[in-house]
Amino acid sequence: MLEQLQRRSTDPKRRILFTGATIVTMDPDSGVLHAADLLIEGVTIMAVGPGLSPEGAVVVDATGTILAPGFVDTHRHAWETQLRRIMPDVDDLGAYVMSTLAGYATVYRPHDMYVGTKPAALTAIDSGITCMLDFSRTPEQSDAAIQALVDTGIRCSVLWP
Incomplete structure (x- = not known):
């Protein structure tokens, strides 16, 4: 889905904010975050956590989904x-x-x-x-x-x- 969203834009720094997801961080200190947000700029994860600012981002409601790194x-x-x-x-x-x-x-x-x-x-x-x-x-x-x-x-x- 991210690849499709990025392909539609000519801006290599396009920001996409996934909101409300369960996020498997793979970070032992952070663990699994529930009802959290994930901000991507271009192809880089910029921030993970609850209540991230949607300023300048395409917002995707990811409630009810699980986001995990990789394939x-x-x-x-x-x-x-x-x-x-x-x-x-x-x-x-x-x-x-x-x-x-x-x-x-x-x-x-x-x-x-x-x-x-x-x-x-x-x-x-x-x-x-x-x-x-x-x-x-x-x-x-x-x-x-x-x-x-x-x-x-x-x-x-x-x-x-």
Whole structure:
């Protein structure tokens, strides 16, 4: 949304004020702020807190939303990171599923999950992604994936059936 708002303006210093949001600051001293405002100038966050002045800003009512830094990746095959250089070329979804889910995944151990997930999370962080979602097949694999994600500092969710 911010990118769209900025694209509509020719002013590189355009100010946008999001009001009334729950803001995840990632600052241990500030924590999560409720009913707070976020002021952006150009592409820089200038201020965060309740009751910020809207002077000269486009105001966006963000009540009922959560604002968090970075991007959220809701579809990352983190467990497959180490497969990227050994996967055969596949030309359709069926071939992919057969080589990964019916092949490699059936012999994956929790340690394999950790080894794949940690560099995937570090790569995500390096790309500006600060939260990701991944899937596991067993509770033990989920525990290993969560540990890898915790070890990198990325926010995360790991689901298993």
